[in-house]
Amino acid sequence: MERDGRADLKSMTLPELTEYLKDLGEKPFRARQLYQWMHVKLAASVDEMTNLSREMREMLKEKAFYASLNPVDVRISQIDGTRKYLFELEDGNVIESVLMRYKHGNSVCISSQVGCRMGCRFCASTLDGLERNLRPSEMLEQIYRIQRDTGERVSNVVVMGSGEPMDNYDNLLRFIHLLTDENGLHISQRNVTVSTCGIVPRIRQFAEENLQVTLALSLHAPNDEVRKTLMPVANSFALKDVLDACHYYFEKTGRRLTFEYSLVKGVNDNLDEARALAELLKGQHGHVNLIPVNPIKERDFKQSDRKSIEEFKQYLEKRGINVTVRREMGRDIDGACGQLRKSYIEKERT
Ligand code: SAH
Secondary structure: OEEOOEEEHHHOOHHHHHHHHHHOOOOHHHHHHHHHHHHOOOOOOHHHOOOOOHHHHHHHHHHEEOOOOEEEEEEEOOOOOOEEEEEEOOOOOEEEEEEEEEOOEEEEEOOOEEEOOOOOOOOOOOOOOEEEEOOHHHHHHHHHHHHHHHOOOEEEEEEOOOOOHHHHHHHHHHHHHHHHOOOOOOOOHHHEEEEEOOOHHHHHHHHOOOOOOEEEEEOOOOOHHHHHHHOHHHHOOOHHHHHHHHHHHHHHHOOOEEEEEEEEOOOOOOHHHHHHHHHHOOOOOEEEEEEEOOOOOOOOOOEOOHHHHHHHHHHHHHOOOOEEEOOOOOHHHOOOOOHHHHHHHHHHHO
16 A cells, blocks of 8 residues: 555555565564554554654654644534544545544544545535545544544444445445454454445445445435435435345345435435335344434535324334434534534635
């Protein structure tokens, strides 16, 4: 893995790092030390790696790229302690990551791209299109930096921030391998969730990777017609094919799926739609996560009222579907996908 012709150290596996250092005349145990500094001790810079010789550190600084993130804003929710980080990348781009504290542990929601090209109508991350993919090191660093910052172990990771992970597939895969590597932070694959808008060939490919991660599908509608009004990707893949691919993922991995359904007032929240949804999910293994849509100022979508949300939920339950309503975390701190980044960029521009 290279960046501008320099090795991207934190995106390399231990065998790759060993090979790389060997070519530079270093012994294999140096690779293990470096790997540990990066992925276990979570060093913010090469200078912190005090058991490496000064010459080796200087050489790495000169020849290699060490991904690190600069927090330019951290917002802490007064309601639930959720923390939203705005990180600056080396090239000046900014991305968001969120730390959510649950009883069962700390969960970090990371971005997989700078911006997004999927164009979902209710989402703030996609308003300015895709800027670029994030490197594996930049995805890891969001988690590492937050764990360092809080001093608390991160136990769960959700790839549910800005970007479409399946649109950055190779980097996503490498990221998962590094994150769950027993020589690194060693987060259990079962505690990693990848959320996708439904890119069928990628879901099928992902099913073949022999992983134990949870797949979440952004469904948001019970039929193609409504889905197309919310998600342009629905013009490329029919719902039937998306759900077939999800079922295939379950068959291959044994992992139950999560179906995300953002409720938008008057668009996808009536009981006919609940009925169609129950019908659609017959035979699928997983549960539905209802998300009251988080309104963004650029669009006039409104959140369904409490009563409709409750009725929608109860209807699904009656039909034997496992359903939860997602707690809105960090509502007071621009909690919705891409909102903080967007308001930061707009402020910088003026
Ligand atoms: N691209 C991936 C992951 C990022 S979006 C995907 O589509 O799944 C994470 C989830 O948040 C998706 O389900 C997305 O549809 C949803 N989402 C984005 N903006 C939202 C908003 N303003 N209100 C409610 N849900 C939103």
